[in-house]
Amino acid sequence: MLAQQTLNALVAGSVYALFALGFTLIFGVHHILNLAHGAVFMWGAFVGLYAVTWLNAPFAVAIVGAAIAAGLLSVALDWVAFRPLRRRGAPEFSAIISSIGAGLILMNAAQRLSQTRVMRYPFGTFPIEVYKVLGLRVTLLQLTIVGSVVFIVAALFAYLFYTGFGRQIRAVAVNQRTASLLGVNPDAVYFQTFFISGALAGVAGVLIGIAFNSVHFLMGEPYMLRAFVVIVLGGLGSIGGAVIAGLLLGLIQTMTIAYVSTDLSDAVIFSLLFLILLVRPTGFFGTLHSQKRVARE
């Protein structure tokens, strides 16, 4: 029983990690708390679903399509909501407000498109296959979810730490002015980080949509609020921290629901967030320079 719950937690946690990675990437590199990330995630789920129901696309194509569409949406979001503010040198506060506004607009558009319905994937979109491994029930879907998250996280690591583009992104994360003095084009970096962040959210949206077989315009909000827990627990902008924190979050949530109460799971998660902010506001994987941005002297 416990082992089965842990397995379920691992699946839920890996999707949290995928969602939160994009969130933490933007926050870590550009210092923008992008509250429209949940809406991008939701639109990824919408694109995936419509690709299957309208275009009869295979599921794999739907995932890739959703990733690209959500990536582009995220880039557009940067242009419309954040770039004008950057030009003016507006404070952090403004970007948060602007992203809340953009998120509301995206949600309203999705509400109109779906006419407030909860939509489902047609039967047989994803083959239902159950394996017995060491006495545990594992579905093909769970394997696919964990497998794609592992692949994507590995690819992201490789991109950020072993390519020239990744080095530019990390340079901007440390100091954008210095990076641009050294010949890094900040606009190109913004384009990449927002595209990657949106694409990760899009994939997460499709995976969540098929896992719970439910796609609706409000689905992004709970994930976004929980992504706060991931970025605080994992430390500011830390990729590895976000992955571990995402898995931990899945574990805590699944265990609370299984052994305490469904209604209490949010209270537990957000109290944990509060506790971390009290005890160790930089999170558990944050670097030294994050201290300066989180806490007061």
Next chain:
Amino acid sequence: MTGSLAAYQSLLDLVLLNCGLALSQFVVLRAGVFSVATAGLASIGAYAAGIATLRWGAGAAVGLLAATAAGMLTALLLSLPLARLRGVYQAIATVAMVQIVLSLALYATDVTGGANGLNGVPKLVGTPELAILVLAMVYVLHSLGRSRIGYAFDAIRQDETVAVTLGVSVAGYQALAFGLSGAIAGLTGGLMAYHNRSVVPEEFGFGMLVTVLAYVVLGGRRSVLGPLVGALILSLLPELARPLADNRLIVHGAVLMLVITYLPHGIVDSLQIAIRRRATAASRAQIVGKEAPDGPA
């Protein structure tokens, strides 16, 4: 005729309640605390008033006092951990607080009525009481704003380092602002309970948080008129035209994005800045005009 009058009266009540919430959000933002706890604090106030009346048969005065005290105490407690955090992290912590309150309200069915909320609260306040109490809040905030406290708030918001070098106790003034915000939110929550005759837990969630933030962003963060104008406009807009009501989210979203990008001080503050600038220009022109004849010939 009486029908339309009644409709106007309920609209007026709605505007007054929204003004109360906006004032609560305004105080913290004016003092440079990036808290969005108003929704959670109002929820606590609403439950305090509702429970005081339903359980112990408290009258309106006692119930509202309990609501105010509950909101203020919670806010003062919250201000301790918030004082250690910086901008964005204060927002994250207070979003978590709103979620904790909501989740506990749904969980503690014995006390709060769970998802059904509290029903059958007697209607203890009408338009006159609402108007008097909101005016009292405005009066308190207005006179505080013109005192040293208001200048301290402005200094902290504009530049914390400068405020510290001027000998302003940042933590102290921010705790004061937060306590005031809590008292106002609690009182408004209590008024909502007595006016709507019920307390619905979901009403005090992320949606209210965003709406209340939109009031202050639209109106302005410096003058006490700002939140009132913001609440008035955004409460009345949906009543003006049906399409505006159907697309309330788009309207709020667009207002947030456009105002924070092109009118970052909000309507009222921008107007005041423009008027002051014109006044200084006029007086300078006068001085120049006077000086010219007796200038060194």
